[in-house]
Amino acid sequence: MDRLTRNAIVISAIVLVLLALSLAWNRFGMTPRIWQLNELLQQDPVLAVYPYRFRAVLFINGVVTLTSPHESEVPIEPFLQAIEPDLAGKSADDPAMLAAQERFWKQEMRAIELMTSQPDVESVVWSLDRAWYHDHGVRLGQ
Secondary structure (H helix, E strand, O other): OOHHHHHHHHHHHHHHHHHHHHHHHHHHOOOOHHHHHHHHHHHOHHHHOOOOOOOEEEEEOOEEEEEEOOEOOEOOHHHHHHHOHHHOOOOOOOHHHHHHHHHHHHHHHHHHHHHHOOOOOOEEEEEEOHHHHHHOOOOOOO
C-alpha cells in the first residue's frame, strides 16, 4: 500500500469516527455540557427578557466562563446606552443610569445563580463580550 492510499484511509477513518460521535450525541442525548449550560441560560425566564444574552463559552474543572458586556477596564455606560437609547448623553451618576446599572447587575447575579445551582459548577468567571460591541457598532477603548 502506498503512502497516499494509507493517508486517505486514515483520514477517512477519522472523519467516520467524528461523524459517528456526532450522530450518537444527537440520538442518545449526549450533548456537550457547555451546550446544556447555554440552554439553561436561554430558557431562564428572568434572563430571557433582558436585551443581552449571557453565553457560556468554556467549562473546565467546575469553572464556567460566561460572556458579559462589562469588565473592570471597560465602563458599562456605552453598553447601557446601546440597549437603552434614552440613556444617551446621561452621566454615570444620573438616577436613570444608576437604575439601569442596577438592572444589569441583577441580570449578572441571576446568571451566576443559575450556573452555580448546577451540581458540577463551582464558580463563574467573566469574559468581555467584544463581539457584542462589534455587532452593535459600539467602540471599545480609546
